[in-house]
Amino acid sequence: MKLAPLALATWLAAPMALAEDISIALDWTLNTNHVGLIVAQEKGWYADAGLDVEILPYTDSASTALLAAGAVDFAYMTALGFMTAKAGGAEIIALWATMQREAGRLVYNTSNAAISRPADLQGKVYAGFGTAWEAALISTMIENDGGVADYETVTLGTGAYEALANGAVDFTLEVATWEGVNSELLGREQSHFEYSDYGVPEPQGGYIGTLTSTLQADPETVEAFMEATRKGYVWAAAHPDEAAEMLIAAGDFPNEDLVRGSMRVIAAGGYLDNGKTPVGMIDPDRLATMAKFLYDSGVLRGADGSSLAWPGDVSGWFDQGWRED
Numbered sequence: 001m002k003l004a005p006l007a008l009a010t011w012l013a014a015p016m017a018l019a020e021d022i023s024i025a026l027d028w029t030l031n032t033n034h035v036g037l038i039v040a041q042e043k044g045w046y047a048d049a050g051l052d053v054e055i056l057p058y059t060d061s062a063s064t065a066l067l068a069a070g071a072v073d074f075a076y077m078t079a080l081g082f083m084t085a086k087a088g089g090a091e092i093i094a095l096w097a098t099m100q101r102e103a104g105r106l107v108y109n110t111s112n113a114a115i116s117r118p119a120d121l122q123g124k125v126y127a128g129f130g131t132a133w134e135a136a137l138i139s140t141m142i143e144n145d146g147g148v149a150d151y152e153t154v155t156l157g158t159g160a161y162e163a164l165a166n167g168a169v170d171f172t173l174e175v176a177t178w179e180g181v182n183s184e185l186l187g188r189e190q191s192h193f194e195y196s197d198y199g200v201p202e203p204q205g206g207y208i209g210t211l212t213s214t215l216q217a218d219p220e221t222v223e224a225f226m227e228a229t230r231k232g233y234v235w236a237a238a239h240p241d242e243a244a245e246m247l248i249a250a251g252d253f254p255n256e257d258l259v260r261g262s263m264r265v266i267a268a269g270g271y272l273d274n275g276k277t278p279v280g281m282i283d284p285d286r287l288a289t290m291a292k293f294l295y296d297s298g299v300l301r302g303a304d305g306s307s308l309a310w311p312g313d314v315s316g317w318f319d320q321g322w323r324e325d
Contacts, residue, residue, distance in 0.1 A: 019052035022225055024074040024208075025063040026056065027081060030251040031178060032262040033098055033206050034076060035243050036233030036272075038250045043235065045228040053225070067092050067211065074210050074225065080133050080299075082207045083291055086317050087300040087308055091212045094318040095226055097282045098206030098233065100274040105180070105192040106141065108171040109164065115171070115191075118198050119147030124170035126153050127160035134173060136297035137200055144199035164190075177271060181261040203290035204283060215319060223322040230323070233272055234279045240267035282318045291317070 026034060037055055040046050046053040056072060064085035067075035075092070077085075082094055108115045115121065118141040128134045139149035156163055160172040161179055165188050174180055176192075183190055196202040208229065215222050236243035244263040248256050266272055273279050294300045295310040302308055 019047065019050055020221060021054070022046075022051050022074070022221070023054045023056055023072045024076060025066045025072040026058045027063045027076050027078050027206075029058050030055075030247070032244070032247065032259060032266060033177075035236045035247050035263065036098070036229055037076070038232070038247050039236045039243055040228045040232030042246050042250065043232065045231050046225070049224040049228045051221075051225055051228065064090065064092065067209065070211065073214065074208060077207045077209060079203045079205050079207060079290065080131075080294070082209060083294055083317075084300060086314075087291075087295070088302065092209050093212045093215055093316075094207045094209045094282060094287075095215075095222065095320060095322065096208035096229065096280045097204035097287075098208070098280065099204055099271050100277050101269060101271050102195060102202045103175045103177045103205060103271060104173060105176055105194055106138070106171060107164070107174045107180070107183075107190050107192040109167065110189040110191045112170060118142045118145040118193055121171060122147045122150050124151050125168075126151050127156045127163045127169040127172045128153055129157055129160070129173075130155040132297075132299045132301075133294070136294070136299050137173075137195060140200050140297070141193065141195065141198035177262050177265050177269070178258070181265055182255070182258050185255070185257060185261060201289045201293050202286065204286055207282075219322070226322045227324070230280050236263075237267065237272040237279055240264055278323075281323070282320055284315060284318070287318060288314050 024037065034055070041053060041055065062081060063072075063075035064077050064081045066072045067077075068085060068090040082092070085092060106118070115124070121138070121142050126138065135153075138151070142149045142151075154169065160169065161174065161183070163169045164172050165183075165186075174183070208226070210222060240263040241260070244260045247263075248259050253259050277283065291314045292310055295308060298307040300308045
């Protein structure tokens with residue numbers, strides 16, 4: 001196309017449209033849960049939407065806290081982190097759920113002949129992370145298997161996995177799509193119990209949310225960001241190997257095969273796309289069921305430390321009006 005001289009001069013003099021700056025805080029160090037964000041960035045889909053997106057690295061401040069304080073525009077949040085903040089009165093709202101299956105599981109060494117069912121965990125040593133959620137989850141599993149939830153807890157954080165591998169503890173919790181893959185790469189022979197087999201609701205995982213006020217004041221930007229993000233995750237689900245390489249290029253991973261293996265497990269297990277639920281779609285019933293479990297278990301507490309009462313309705317905790325599907 002040729003521009004007439006006057007039109008050309010006007011075009012050159014006009015200010016170029018500036019991309020809108022957007023920030024999203026991660027819930028943990030960069031990993032395959034975040035792959036759709038990286039794909040959307042690398043494919044240029046954020047830029048195409050007029051957005052200059054900064055994916056902020058994990059810090060000691062929880063992504064939910066950063067979002068609630070207005071320090072970021074969006075946050076990637078664990079299900080527990082989101083529900084804890086929301087129950088505590090944070091004016092945030094979920095827009096997206098990444099994982100359509102529960103990736104967490106209780107794991108123990110296959111060689112430990114004393115463990116064959118959750119009831120056997122009575123009297124054993126658990127290495128964990130020091131949250132009320134862990135106690136509620138493990139106790140529920142043991143009791144639903146007919147046992148007594150009487151076990152010793154040592155708080156080791158991520159050191160739990162080495163402690164289990166060398167036999168210093170009896171069991172821990174892991175994410176099948178990350179620590180589980182790492183254990184396989186290291187040749188560790190471990191067995192596991194699925195939470196949902198023993199009375200724990202199966203939630204979706206990996207929420208993306210924003211401030212309620214942001215959704216109300218600027219729904220167009222929210223829609224633009226989330227639609228580009230959706231494209232990123234849909235593409236990653238369909239192209240796990242290529243998505244893994246994009247993530248590796250964007251991050252600093254000591255073991256790149258862990259990323260590749262994780263994406264293969266995510267794809268094979270239908271974690272992003274289970275063939276039934278549109279990628280990223282929040283299931284209202286599953287969200288409500290998990291929230292009620294957390295309330296009833298005493299995990300969700302107020303600022304004074306007291307257990308919060310089930311409000312009866314959490315349908316206002318999420319909004320997917322931005323979705324075209």
